[in-house]
Amino acid sequence: MNCAQHSDISGAAILSAGPAASTGQAPFHAGLLSEFDREDIGERALGVDERSGYRSILITGGAGFIGSFMVRKMITLYPEYHIVVVDKLDYCGSLNNLRAVKEAPNFQFIRGDITSADFIRFVLHHLKIDAILHFAAQTHVDNSFGDSFEFTKNNVLGTHVLLEAAKEHGIKRFIHVSTDEVYGEVPHDKPACREETILAPSNPYSATKAAAECLARAYHESFGVPVIITRSNNVYGPYQYPEKACSKFICQLLRNQPCTIHGDGSNSRRYIYAADVANAIDIIFHRGTLGQVYNIGSQYEITNLQLAHKLIELFAESRGEDAKVAIQRDIVFVGDRQLNDRRYAVNYQKLLALGWQQTVAFSAGIRKTIEWYRQHGETWWDDITDALIAHPGKRIAPVPTGWWQ
């Protein structure tokens, strides 16, 4: 078994039994995955006989939502790669997200923190990492209004540490996973943002993601670190810690609680299924041009209130209830966020030109997501009660009054 579950995340993490690609074990195959995962694995961006030349790939944040889609995909479709996951297992990450592949011969998990320079250097050097897919981040906007220093530390410093180690070590490709939120709000009368649009983040989360991007770009320009940046719309699907609208509403409804709508619910988001994002990142990793940015987008746009209505209707349908009655009962309006961008929208022609296509319609992806949470939502993480309250934001402890006043 190549899955190390160490409690020590101080930096000098102990690695699990060395690279498994050399053990001569049979490659992992999709038949060992759950029914949920099998259809989400998709296809290789490289032809079956094509080889990229990479051997050992580090995926940061691979125990999180999107990162774990990427890990399952890479482990299954690319037996020639040794996949090393580094994740500190924060509240939103779970080893359960990786359970399906933990026996795969080309998989290795290390619990550790990307902000530790010594630890990251050690991993890159000893595991001969030649490419990095960087997902690890603090990702919940609500939390960033409270404990925003955590966002700077993990998202900015963490990325900086990785870039510096990548520079020293001579990494061949570095995919930096960012978000559409770095463009800031996009009013309805403005065109969807192209990759060259000037960044205008408006909340602490998106500001730290934009700052991390600036560092990534600077390391590319100054030192030739082979960076590619991706910026995606809102992602939904199984395995997401239920703090973001889609997964949270589903878990609230499964507990017979109302969906908590921030403000009047008129803010809209574009949604894309996680497997489509993993496909896009596979294509960008293998076919994208160094130094470029690629938007990952969807045309499926829906307000938060419409999303809640849609979910309530689906639940009512499965429970044989009257949807109108259920909507009256299962919606509660709560105070809005400190700031809630009305809308994001990206133009993703560049990605389409690389050969990517969206494959999962929202109507299909959302049914599958609901079914996954029905089966696993209450047992996958620790108690999720706190995540389901209206504004779960982690707050910085109030500054104690003291001698300096």
Ligand SMILES: NC(=O)c1ccc[n+]([C@@H]2O[C@H](COP(=O)([O-])OP(=O)(O)OC[C@H]3O[C@@H](n4cnc5c(N)ncnc54)[C@H](O)[C@@H]3O)[C@@H](O)[C@H]2O)c1
């Ligand atoms: N979820 C979305 O809708 C969305 C949309 C666009 C972009 N993104 C970006 O995609 C990436 C992945 O998002 P997600 O939704 O899967 O996030 P997530 O919150 O589900 O997972 C993040 C993972 O990173 C790990 N992590 C955080 N800080 C770390 C550190 N210092 N060291 C090691 N591990 C650390 C966490 O333990 C967790 O497993 C993020 O960079 C995010 O900004 C997400």
